[in-house]
Amino acid sequence: MAAAIGDRxxxxxxxxxxxxxxxxxxxxxxxxxxxxxxxTATRWGIAxxxxxxxxxxxxxxxxxxxxxxxxxxEPGNLIDDPSANDPMVFCRSQSAAGLSTLARRxxxxxxxxxxxxxxxxxxxxxxxxxxxxRRGVADCVLTGGFDSMxxxxxxxxxxxxxxxxxxxxxxxxxxxxxxxxRNGFLLGEGAGFLVLEEWxxxxxxxxxxxxxxxxxxxxxxxxxxxxxxxxxxxxxxxIQQSLANAGMTIADIDYINAHGTSTAMNDRSEAAAIKHVxxxxxxxxxxxxxxxxxxxxxxAAGAVEAVVCALAIRDGVMPVNANLVSVDPxxxxxxLVRDVPRKQVVxxxxxxxxxxxxxxxxxxxxxxxxxxxxVAQGR
Amino acid sequence: xxxxxxVTGAGxxxxxxxxxxxxxxxxxxxxxxxxxxxxxxTAGYPSHLAGEIAGVELRSLLADRxxxxxxxxxxxxxxxxxxxxxxxxxxxxxxxxxxxPEAATRFNDRFGCYVGSGGGTFDSQYDYFPLxxxxxxxxxxxxxxxxxxxxxxWLLRSLPNNVLCHVGIAHNLKGANACITHHSVSGTLAxxxxxxxxxxxxxxxxxxxxxxxxxxxxxxxxxxxxxLLSPDGLRPFDASRxxxxxxxxxxxxxxxxxxxxxxxxxxxxxxxxxxxxxxEAQGLLAISDDGEGLARAIATALDDAGIAAGDxxxxxxxANGTRNSDVSESRALLQVFGGxxxxxxxxxxxxGHLLAASGTIETVLxxxxxxxxxxxxxxxxxxLDDACAGLNVSRETRSPSSxxxxxxxxxxxxxxxxxxxxx
Numbered sequence: 001m002a003a004a005i006g007d008r009x010x011x012x013x014x015x016x017x018x019x020x021x022x023x024x025x026x027x028x029x030x031x032x033x034x035x036x037x038x039x040t041a042t043r044w045g046i047a048x049x050x051x052x053x054x055x056x057x058x059x060x061x062x063x064x065x066x067x068x069x070x071x072x073x074e075p076g077n078l079i080d081d082p083s084a085n086d087p088m089v090f091c092r093s094q095s096a097a098g099l100s101t102l103a104r105r106x107x108x109x110x111x112x113x114x115x116x117x118x119x120x121x122x123x124x125x126x127x128x129x130x131x132x133x134r135r136g137v138a139d140c141v142l143t144g145g146f147d148s149m150x151x152x153x154x155x156x157x158x159x160x161x162x163x164x165x166x167x168x169x170x171x172x173x174x175x176x177x178x179x180x181x182r183n184g185f186l187l188g189e190g191a192g193f194l195v196l197e198e199w200x201x202x203x204x205x206x207x208x209x210x211x212x213x214x215x216x217x218x219x220x221x222x223x224x225x226x227x228x229x230x231x232x233x234x235x236x237x238x239i240q241q242s243l244a245n246a247g248m249t250i251a252d253i254d255y256i257n258a259h260g261t262s263t264a265m266n267d268r269s270e271a272a273a274i275k276h277v278x279x280x281x282x283x284x285x286x287x288x289x290x291x292x293x294x295x296x297x298x299x300a301a302g303a304v305e306a307v308v309c310a311l312a313i314r315d316g317v318m319p320v321n322a323n324l325v326s327v328d329p330x331x332x333x334x335x336l337v338r339d340v341p342r343k344q345v346v347x348x349x350x351x352x353x354x355x356x357x358x359x360x361x362x363x364x365x366x367x368x369x370x371x372x373x374x375v376a377q378g379r
Numbered sequence: 380x381x382x383x384x385x386v387t388g389a390g391x392x393x394x395x396x397x398x399x400x401x402x403x404x405x406x407x408x409x410x411x412x413x414x415x416x417x418x419x420x421t422a423g424y425p426s427h428l429a430g431e432i433a434g435v436e437l438r439s440l441l442a443d444r445x446x447x448x449x450x451x452x453x454x455x456x457x458x459x460x461x462x463x464x465x466x467x468x469x470x471x472x473x474x475x476x477x478x479x480p481e482a483a484t485r486f487n488d489r490f491g492c493y494v495g496s497g498g499g500t501f502d503s504q505y506d507y508f509p510l511x512x513x514x515x516x517x518x519x520x521x522x523x524x525x526x527x528x529x530x531x532x533w534l535l536r537s538l539p540n541n542v543l544c545h546v547g548i549a550h551n552l553k554g555a556n557a558c559i560t561h562h563s564v565s566g567t568l569a570x571x572x573x574x575x576x577x578x579x580x581x582x583x584x585x586x587x588x589x590x591x592x593x594x595x596x597x598x599x600x601x602x603x604x605x606x607l608l609s610p611d612g613l614r615p616f617d618a619s620r621x622x623x624x625x626x627x628x629x630x631x632x633x634x635x636x637x638x639x640x641x642x643x644x645x646x647x648x649x650x651x652x653x654x655x656x657x658x659e660a661q662g663l664l665a666i667s668d669d670g671e672g673l674a675r676a677i678a679t680a681l682d683d684a685g686i687a688a689g690d691x692x693x694x695x696x697x698a699n700g701t702r703n704s705d706v707s708e709s710r711a712l713l714q715v716f717g718g719x720x721x722x723x724x725x726x727x728x729x730x731g732h733l734l735a736a737s738g739t740i741e742t743v744l745x746x747x748x749x750x751x752x753x754x755x756x757x758x759x760x761x762x763l764d765d766a767c768a769g770l771n772v773s774r775e776t777r778s779p780s781s782x783x784x785x786x787x788x789x790x791x792x793x794x795x796x797x798x799x800x801x802x
Contacts, residue, residue: 013663041660042657042675046658050498050560052498052499052537052538052539053498053499053500053503053539053560054499054504055501055504060504060507060511061511061516063597064507064508064511064512065516068505068508068511068512069512070512071508071509071511071512071513072505072508072509073502073505073508073596075419075420075421075424075596076420076422076423078596078597078600079423079424079600084596084597084600084601085600085601085604087601087604087605089601090601090604090605091663091664093501094498094562094663094791095497095498095499095539095560095561095562096498096560096561096562096663096790096791096792097663097791099561099792100662100663100791100792100793101662101663103658103660103792103793104660104661104662106660107660108658108660109657109658109659109660109672109675110656110657110658111656111657111658112561112656112658112792112794113559113561113568113572113656114559114560114561115557115558115559115560116496116498116539116540116558116559116560117540117543117556117557117558118538118540124557128557128572131575131579134579135575135578135579137656152518152521152522153504153507156507156521156522156525156529156533157533157534157537158534159522159525160525160526160529160530160531160532160533160534161531161534161535218555218556218557218581219488219553219554219555219556220492220543220547220552220553220554220556221547221553222487222547222548222551222552222553223548224548225449225535225538225541225544226535233553234553237488237553241581355540356534356535356538356540356544357538357540357541357543357544357558358543358544358547358548359540359543359544359556359558
């Protein structure tokens, strides 16, 4: 990680997830060819999806050994506990640390926000960022998500809920969204970042535009903490709003990067939601869950998958939904991208993210050629 | 044309009380509810004061008492404050009397929920300590003994977005939503996102909530070592100030567009006029000495609201009692308002710093102040710091000079928010 971000000292103040954030945001800004300057800094915003507060396991173990060796915390022991008095441990634990680090590193001085809606965090952060530009608060926004729950406490939390696959002997086959034999997700870790810029100003500077972030939909299932309703209520509203927000109809979408966690409930609910919204159009829309190949990045998932959508548009290729052998009968109406990637012009791509707690996010990207045509028509 | 956004319900809970008017009455009377911490043994701790919600049985704050198994202390406060604000607004009662089920569905789909959350606590991780003792640093044993030692609901109980989830379920809200985990501007940013969500038509009604319960030993040590916690009391802008004091609690506001208010003839408590937010890009703990970001946030808010600095009738300052924040806040206010500054007050001295909930509860109290035409004095102030000279603060109760209040929140990451409200 030190090599990726070139700053060993900074890393001491960062958790593993924060390190991923810096690495991915560095890449995104370099790729965009634009960054805040003293003259533009106040017009740059930042909106990130942050993981739940987690003390790195090694830090937790130090507090345990010093101050809770018997299994319960002894507050008096904390007073001279090196870990409980170490400002670097404090910084690593803070939910505002990732955002603060990025804003300082790049000199972003405008609107700054950090959101957490579990697995919907990344998608909601990207949607929030788009709105900052639309409402004129910022000209450019650095947006994304970062997370790592690949640690004893994080993994344990999901094991206790029986949410993760136990196919430990076949790791590459273990995540198989929409397959009838799916049995839970696998954790992934990392970060995804996008640089958003107002359309006209991007055109003026001759930026290479991957896609227009065209619409955002955002709803609450208000059903159960962990599950979406089997009939897709909640996700349906998010998908419909994103289309309306983008000024699109179901005819415009060519690819859906599904939330597709590979749990029994999520994939069924999501398939029902897509069917409800797209009806007969389902036959023509490629669908894949890239969690099949990289696992579930939790608060970063929606952000990385937004990046995947942008690349699908740029390259005219839909990534594969790996590990599909026998499609779940409840998902058979989906035109899943099986076995090999699908080369096809993607006029618009959609990324869905549904979180524990019931937040649903859907963001829609439009091919820049389509946007050019709309602009030429004066729309 | 953007929709106008009105406040139609409010709720609050903190050490000073469980309703906005009782909390406000305490402040006006100059009573502080900051006291020695009772929830853990503070022997040997450098700082042992907080605004605890003492003697409360958490169960009694919940309409659905079973919920206590699934949420933590901070969430209980958030769910409670939201229920109070919803009851005050009466919007869901109106929905439930609608004869047309489709109208009710539409109401729910267009009702948003925006939460500012602390993002997590250290003690939620302590649930693993018994297991770690059992496992003797052996991760295989940790895995093997996991289910026998840790509550299966651990992850769900620890979610930072639990209030969003359970307020949604309790009131059947299905609209636009957010859970902001950005330290002490979280609550204000939740109000800002609700305001913008309603302005732009993402939702017609929403509840904006802030909640926090930061009084735990490990957290207190870190804040103290960072120079942020006082050993002996919160004295904003005072020459002797030496840090902040934690409080705990929550607050909530129900907001509706002008059209939604008219549709059901709702009682209006106030209007959200505009907001501004700015970072100073200083990192997690540092802030600019000159209040540059805060001055910019206030200017943005005035512009957003379409008013001039002279229209502001009172200022609820962040006033957290730390050396750096108070002086830079004072400089920002002098820069924007100069010698023509309306009465400035702050509330944290009375019940502590609610971090993620601070902006929410202070907005609720600002509306209370405007309604009564009373700017409470800062009873904890005895000698204004020379570095804050010119700041229009007082120990005495005064009157606002207009029906508009500015509410300021500042948080980690050198972020600043300014919110303008009117009654």
